[in-house]
Amino acid sequence: MNQLEKILEISNEDQVREGTANNLDPIGKLMMRAIRVRRRLNLRDVLFDEHAATVQRHFNEEMLDFIGNLLCFEPLLRFNAESALAHSWLSDFHDPRNESTYEGSILKQTLSDNRRRSIQRYRQELDSMSN
Numbered sequence: 001m002n003q004l005e006k007i008l009e010i011s012n013e014d015q016v017r018e019g020t021a022n023n024l025d026p027i028g029k030l031m032m033r034a035i036r037v038r039r040r041l042n043l044r045d046v047l048f049d050e051h052a053a054t055v056q057r058h059f060n061e062e063m064l065d066f067i068g069n070l071l072c073f074e075p076l077l078r079f080n081a082e083s084a085l086a087h088s089w090l091s092d093f094h095d096p097r098n099e100s101t102y103e104g105s106i107l108k109q110t111l112s113d114n115r116r117r118s119i120q121r122y123r124q125e126l127d128s129m130s131n
């Protein structure tokens with residue numbers, strides 16, 4: 001639960017609750033209803049403090065927007081690889097004419113999170129899905 005609370009502290013809580021309402025299994029819905037966000041944090045405050053003056057000189061709004069889109073709780077709104085590469089903060093480092101894009105089908109993760117597995121077992125099951 002604590003991880004979800006931490007994510008919600010820096011996320012748009014209303015957007016998260018509305019966006020995930022129809023996409024969660026019953027346990028997930030119960031967990032989301034039980035979470036009470038104690039404080040709201042600004043992503044800028046989480047990433048930078050007054051002791052990081054050197055970093056702050058290189059910080060800008062584009063970077064903050066980019067990181068915020070990567071940390072978006074709602075999967076349908078979160079950046080995928082293509083969206084991330086197209087973002088203005090990375091545009092100087094990405095040239096779509098010279099870099100390939102995966103054209104295959106999307107791998108659907110069908111493993112239930114309601115069953116405990118060892119990390120090794122989880123990886124084995126994921127690997128078997130991609131073959």
